[in-house]
Amino acid sequence: MLKLDILLSAVANGLMTGAVYALIALGLTLVYGVLHIINFANGAMLTTAMYGVLLAHSVAGIDPYVAVFFLTPLFFAFGYAIQRWVIGPASHGDDNNILLVTLGLAIILENALLAIFHSDTRSIDVPYGFSVIEVGTLLLSVPRLIAFAAALAVALLLALVLTGTDTGKAIRAVAKEKTGAMLAGIDVEHIYAVTFGIGAACLAIAACLLMPTFVVNPRTGNAFVLVAFTIVVLGGMGSIAGALVGGLIIGVVESLSGLAFGESLGQIGIFLLFIVVLLVRPTGLFGAKA
Amino acid sequence: MLEVHDLRSGYGEVQVLRGISLDVDSGEIVTVLGANGVGKTTLNNTLSGLIHPTSGSIRFDGASLVGTPPSAVVAAGLIHVPEGRKIFPNMSVRDNLELGSYRRAKARRSANLERAFAIFPRLRDRSRQLAGTLSGGEQQMLAIGRGLMAEPRLLILDEPSLGLSPLLVEEMFQLITRIASDGLAVMLVEQNVVQSLDIAHRAYVIENGMITIAGAAADLKSDRRLMETYLGL
Secondary structure: OOOHHHHHHHHHHHHHHHHHHHHHHHHHHHHHHHHHHHHOHHHHHHHHHHHHHHHHHHHHOOOHHHHHHHHHHHHHHHHHHHHHHHHHHHHOOOOOHHHHHHHHHHHHHHHHHHHHHOOOOEOOOOOOOOOOOEOEEEEHHHHHHHHHHHHHHHHHHHHHHHHHHHHHHHHHHHOOOHHHHHOOOOOHHHHHHHHHHHHHHHHHHHHHHHOOOOEEEEOOHHHHHHHEEEEHHHHHOOOHHHHHHOOOOOOHHHHHHHHHHHHHHHHHHHHHHHHHHHHHHHOOOOOOOO | EEEEEEEEEEEEEEEEEEEEEEEEEEOOEEEEEOOOOOOHHHHHHHHOOOOOOOEEEEEOOOEOOOOOOHHHHHHHOOOOOOOOOOOOOOOEHHHHHOOOOOOOOOHHHHHHHHHHHHHHHHHOOOOEEEEEOOHHHHHHHHHHHHOOHHHHHHHEEOOOOOOEEEHHHHHHHHHHHHHOOOOOEEEEEEHHHHHHHHHOOOOEEEOEEEEEEEEEEEHHHHHHHHHHHHHOO
């Protein structure tokens, strides 16, 4: 029965990692769904947030799970400001320009991190970094279990905000009918910035959940964002539920293919799945037709 | 209430409005008539701040609306129900209506929701349904209902009868009369000449970006020659 145990633990690990992937994909898919742009700076912003966690821990001794309470609002403000006063004005209403601006932002952030922190890979030591709990025959990593629960809670909270508050409804309104939203008195520039801010806040939360078990260097975020893109396509561009389910699926696929082909080839499964999805169902699991 | 003077506006280099002057007083139904492509929708989009005029003035309750963003125009109480409805298809009828009070009259949202349901009982039956699944007539009612949620001081209706069956067109014009009977000023922008003149107090005819006829609706209706020349009737 050892075989089944290994399989189960691979699935459990995959789910736990997948939930954090989902969180990163949530920001990406929300920004795509509302602003209709791909934010190329997503990876660099995640890396920046991870360095934020690192700094808070090494300089001020703040635990990542405490840092989440100030990094999240900080990143929301950062995302809001950058969309409202940099990306928005610089794009002059042309989507192609927005792509270039976010790409430029990614390059600036990445190189700024490289200049400040150099290319060394760093990590933080937290006392609970290696603690595990036993669930049946499974040994589950405590920080990854926390990450799983927190990521699901954030996704749920986001869904509640989008369906239950005026601002959330305005975000959904702008996503589908911009002119109608403007005529209902919704300030579209503000809503764009709020959406971008929510995306950035999701990254900050993901960074706080990742740092207890992951390492960071100035290019770390890109690896996650590549996976996040796959999730967004798998789940359906712009779909919140799709990002969540897609994230969990991708996490499990990565974990199982790691088990089958060896840890370093784990991502092969993701990209095979990606190709299959593009061939069979290009709109994604939850995606609507364009 | 609304005073527009020598308004010029368009898209990029293309000038569509070539000096429009008109006014709407409180409690009035004023209809703006004209064929396709004469600038009716450009006029509405300019008034609601979606596009900015190249010159001329727009005064609403004495304050200038030139260069004002759409959200501030809504806040002032000038509500534009656009051509093609522009409802939120991915949201419920109720959410659509509630967003009508996003900027204005939010405090009286539930009372106004009841009022909208009283005017359009069919929307109450469908309040949980996704707006995109409504019929064309229901979507038009929803668009007007969303506009009413903001407690407009002036309601601009852009081609509310477009794409409706003759029976529904009849119903729509009755509803507009009913909405306006509470003293709400309505600017009705239409191609449907006869029915618009029936319910309006005054009328303007736009041709090629300019006002060519202005007068009491009853006078326009009885002047067959004008009707033939300008409206092809």
